Amino acid sequence: MLSEHVVKLTEQLQTLYHHIMALLPDTLIMHGQLITVSMLLLAVIILFSFSKIRMDVIAILAITAIIMTGVLSPTEALSGFSDPNIVLIALLFIIGESLVRTGISFQMSEYILKIAGKNDIRIIVLIMLSVALLGSVMSSTGVVAIFIPVVISIASRSGIHVKKLMMPLCIAALISGMMTLVATAPNLVVNSELERANITEFGFFSITPIGIGVLLIGLIYCIISRNWLISPKQAQQAQQSPSRRKITDLIRDYKLTGRAHRAQILTGSPLIGRTLNSLHLRSQQGVNVIGIERWRKFRKVLIPVNGATEFIENDVLLLDFAHSEADYRQFLTTNSLEPKVLRGEYFSDQVKEVGMAEVALLPESSLYGKTLNEIDFRSQYFLTVIGIWRNHTALETDNLFEEKLEVSDTLLVCGDWGSIRKLQTRTNDFVVLDFPADIDDVAPASSQAIPALINLAIMIVLMVSGIVPNVVAALIACLLMGITRCIDMTSAYKSIHWPSLILIIGMMPFALALNKTGGIALVSELLKSHLYSYGPYIVLTFIFLLCSFVGLFLTNTATAILIAPIAINIALDFGYSPYPFAMTVAIATSASFITPVSSPVKTMIVAPGGYSFMDFVKVGIPLTILVLLVDLLLVPVFFPF
Structure with a gap:
């Protein structure tokens, strides 16, 4: 009933809006619609800046509001869902996950340490070059997710x-968007605007010369500014920090000794055919199921578990049991289980299958004040929380899952490595602080590293040669990744950062609406009357600064969606080539260094880097000015007016 009333109310409001519009002159209607779109855009910016509502939710609300005003039809407002660039971005997330699963990304960290040693300048240079190189062919968000634990x-x-290291990582990830056409979504948005204006699009490496210049300046700047954000005391404390911990250290620190067991399900067991949620093993018998060893296609694999996991005969259960040995024997007898040999403490000898990681809650996390039972952590993430670090020690309690989470808590999670790595994309609530050193030898598809590199090379060759469209090249690479077992379908679907895609789709209608209501033409006319006499360099500077200003509030993709058509329209009206102006939009939107809210790349490093809002302002403003100078110097050389 409530939904019917909402639908009727929506229809009545829309009818009233159209009746009012019908009474107004055409010119006033046009300006009225422009004012409506502008107010909606302002509302979106305000909602983004407060960060109280998820950005993808705001994007969906924006699409709904634009349709209700009648400025755009549902087909126009939802056209982003069929945009090839959206598909391309999703496919690049899958390519990035393939590189993680095959161990290529983590081999890079070993290489960096081997070459750079403990020299901070060499480490910064190698991190930035590695991130820029990897980010040139995959999502910068994915690169940062890979490199946070590496750094x-x-x-x-x-x-x-x-x-010292996390800010250069962030800067290099943003600059990586200037390396190739497919490196970041704003580049694809700009290219789409050129295509929409019936102008020949940029090539795969068109942006690369300017990107190399910006990267060089960024390297020099990060070396010079590397000590700006830390005090001498912080630097000294870092030098005294202990070496990287291993799983055996986590077992000791979180007091897990003696808690791990293996047991096989025998014929007639009451567990057979039952799901984990229906058995209530944790609440009634104090047993945590960490994973299941199960035979598939003549080999034993570790099955991640959640509440819906169903047990079958001959499954070998990996169990966390904190009570006495007598209680454990009683548990085995009651459930017809046979104990199996377990070598090493708490699955430390099964490190290739079973992993651990420490997870810190982010300041804006929605999980504070909730218990682990309320969060249902295992059902959401296929991992089990086996310890909580609070007030500089492991929390000792009879019922860990009834403890309410506090601001300073660090969670120790256990399960398969694939599920642990996927936690890196859960940026709203927590971040993986560090992987134990044991992970360096672990990758779920490590034997497929060479095929993964070959598949990546095939995609790049296809994109550079232009034999097929970029989206088809990425699709071919994804299919090859699947055929060569670099990634499975479950991991592929989970690797796609859906909120980012929805955000892009949700902001696309604003560019179309501003164009349809005359907003872009109006801005172009205003700029034409005020800027034409100053020459192309001043116009180029204005476009760059406009992108930087809008980028303080909106994501770089949303900024490109709004500014790219304006920049191209201005260039055509002034009689200039559209390419330097379109390229400046691509460069400026990637150079969004000033605030931590305009890109997931920056948001992801705030907590693990321990940065404040002003840290980004302090580093971002001078760097933005330097990138502007590089843009003014190089863009006209490669793309004459």
Whole structure:
């Protein structure tokens, strides 16, 4: 009933809006619609800046509001869902996950430490070059997710404060968007605007010369500014920090000794055919199921578990049991289980299958004040929380899952490595602080590293040659990744960062609405009357600064969606080539260094780097000015007016 009333109310409001519009002159209607779109855009910016509502939810609300005003039809407002660039971005997430699963990404961290040792300048240079190279062919968000634990590990081993390294990681990830056409979504948005204006699109490496210049300046700047954000005391504390911990250290620190067991389900067991949720093993018998060893296609694999996991005969259960040995024997007898040999403490000898990681709650996490039972952590993430670090010690309690989470808590999670790695994309509530050193030898598809590199090379060759469209090249690479077992379908679907895609789709209608209501033409006319006499360099500077200003509030993708058509329209009206102006939009939107809210790349490093809002302002403003100078110097050389 409530939904019917909402639908009727929506229809009545829309009818009233159209009746009012029908009474107004055409010119006033046009400006009225422009004002409506502008107010909606302002509302979106305000909602983004407060960060009280998820950005993808705001994007969906924006689409709904634009349709209700009648400025765009449902087909126009939802056209982003059929945009090839959206599909391309999703496919690049899958390519990035393939590189993680095959161990290529983590081999890079070993290489960096081997070459750079403990020299902070060499480490910064190698991190930035590695991130820029990897980010040139995959999502910068994915690159940062890969490199956060790598950078934390390097900081721990080298004795360099993590603040020195995390900001260069962020800057390099943003600059990586200037390396190739497919490196970041704004580039694809700009290219789409050129295509929409019936102008020949940029090539795969069109942006690369400017990107190399910006990267060089960024490297020099990060070396000079590397000590700006840390005090001498912080630097000294970092040098005294212990070496990177292993799983055996986590077992000791969290007091897990003696709690791990293996047991096989025998014929007639009451567990057979039952799901984990229906058995209530944790609440009634104090047993945590960490994973299941199960035979598939003549080999034994570790099955991640959640509440819906169903037990079958001959499953070998990996169990966490904190009570007495007598209680454990009683549990085995009651459930017709046979104990199996367990070598090493708490699955430490099964490190290739069973992993651990420490997870810190982010300041804006929605999990504070909730218990682990309320969160249902295992059902959401296929992992079990086996310890909580609170007030500088492991929390000792009879019922860990009834403890309410506090601000300073660090959670120790256990399960398969694939599920642990996927936690890196859960940026709203927590971040993986560090992987134990044991992970360096672990990758779920490590034997497929060479095929993964070959598949990546095939995609790049296809994109550079232009034999097929970029989205088809990425699709071919994803299919090859699947055929060569670099990634499975479950991991592929989970690797796609859906909120980012929805955000992009939700902001696309604003560019179309501003164009349809005359907003872009109006801005172009205003700029034409005020800027034309100053020459192309001043216009180029204005476009860059406009992108930087809008980028303080909106994501770089949303900024490109709004500014790219304006920049191209201005260039055509002034009689200039559209390419330098379109390229400046691509460069400026990737150079969004000033605030931590305009890109997931920056948001992800705030907590692990220990940064404040002003840290980004302090580093971001000078760097933005330097990138502007590089843009003014190089863009006209490669793309004459």
